[in-house]
Amino acid sequence: VVAAAASLRAVRTESRAEDGRLRTLVDRIRTRVPELVPDVEVVGDPVRRLPHVVTFSCLYVDGEALLHALAEAGFSVSSGSSCTSSTLTPSHVLRAMGVLSEGNIRVSLPPGTAGEDVDRFLAVLPEVVASVRDRLGAPTAGPAAGGSPAGAPADEVRVDARGTLCPVPVIELAKVIGDVPVGGVVTVLADDRAARLDIPAWCDMRGHAFLGVGPDGTVYRVRRSA
Numbered sequence: 001v002v003a004a005a006a007s008l009r010a011v012r013t014e015s016r017a018e019d020g021r022l023r024t025l026v027d028r029i030r031t032r033v034p035e036l037v038p039d040v041e042v043v044g045d046p047v048r049r050l051p052h053v054v055t056f057s058c059l060y061v062d063g064e065a066l067l068h069a070l071a072e073a074g075f076s077v078s079s080g081s082s083c084t085s086s087t088l089t090p091s092h093v094l095r096a097m098g099v100l101s102e103g104n105i106r107v108s109l110p111p112g113t114a115g116e117d118v119d120r121f122l123a124v125l126p127e128v129v130a131s132v133r134d135r136l137g138a139p140t141a142g143p144a145a146g147g148s149p150a151g152a153p154a155d156e157v158r159v160d161a162r163g164t165l166c167p168v169p170v171i172e173l174a175k176v177i178g179d180v181p182v183g184g185v186v187t188v189l190a191d192d193r194a195a196r197l198d199i200p201a202w203c204d205m206r207g208h209a210f211l212g213v214g215p216d217g218t219v220y221r222v223r224r225s226a
Contacts (some may be wrong), residue, residue: 023051024110027120029107030054036126041205043104059205060138060171066212068126070105073120073143078106079179100165101197117202136167138201139174156181158187162218166194173222177208179226185211188220195220 026049030042056220058066063079070077107121131138131154157176172175177186188199196213199220203210211221 013185018049020182022111022113025109025113025115026052026054026107028115028118029122032122033125036122037129039128039205042101052113053106053108055104058103058105059100059199059202060133060167060174061129061168062132062136062165063104063134065103065135066103066105066129067080069132070124073124073128074163077122078108079104099200101194102170114126134168136171138167138171154184156180156185156187159189159190161188161190163191165192165199166190168192169195169220171196173199173202174206177222177224177225178205182224182226184224185222186222188222189218190220192217 014154027046030046033056034040034042037058041057041059042189043055043057066143067077109118157179159169159172159176161172169188169192173186174186180186188195190199196217197223199213200210202208203222209223211223213220
């Protein structure tokens with residue numbers, strides 16, 4: 001019994017030490033990813049969290065495409081929340097957190113993960129994200145991407161993204177938000193259920209005003225704030 005108790009104490013001590021080491025590596029990811037990749041939001045509390053898990057949302061990225069691209073580079077990650085990672089429906093966890101349902105990547109560091117592995121992941125990630133965005137035709141400018149044609153910009157622009165899946169409706173919104181003046185409105189027609197999460201989340205990340213969704217759930221209105 002004494003030996004078993006001593007063994008348990010040793011295991012717990014070792015586990016606490018490993019948790020601290022992994023937490024430091026996760027802190028590195030949380031800090032460096034937004035510095036290396038534009039239009040990224042790290043999700044979750046920086047302190048009250050599991051020591052080995054980090055989740056971040058990339059604008060204008062399909063989560064599954066990013067997952068497969070990272071797998072080809074030698075990294076096994078997950079998309080969405082762990083509660084719904086095996087389903088194709090938008091995560092209720094992400095919905096409650098008000099973050100993107102698409103382009104959401106969850107990285108879990110197993111015991112023994114080396115700092116060199118994290119550094120290699122950080123080195124690969126920017127190019128992988130850029131390639132996925134490029135394939136989707138995502139905008140490369142800031143929140144007011146786009147450009148108005150000659151003459152005064154229209155006060156309201158309509159985008160029809162029905163029949164497409166997220167992140168395409170958000171990409172199309174981002175492309176035209178610069179075509180309306182500050183205070184102008186973009187109306188997005190989208191029938192993908194994930195748009196209910198992604199369009200408001202995009203507005204929050206970009207500082208624009210989400211005016212709401214129509215009764216049939218396919219008409220979204222966004223006011224340009226800057």
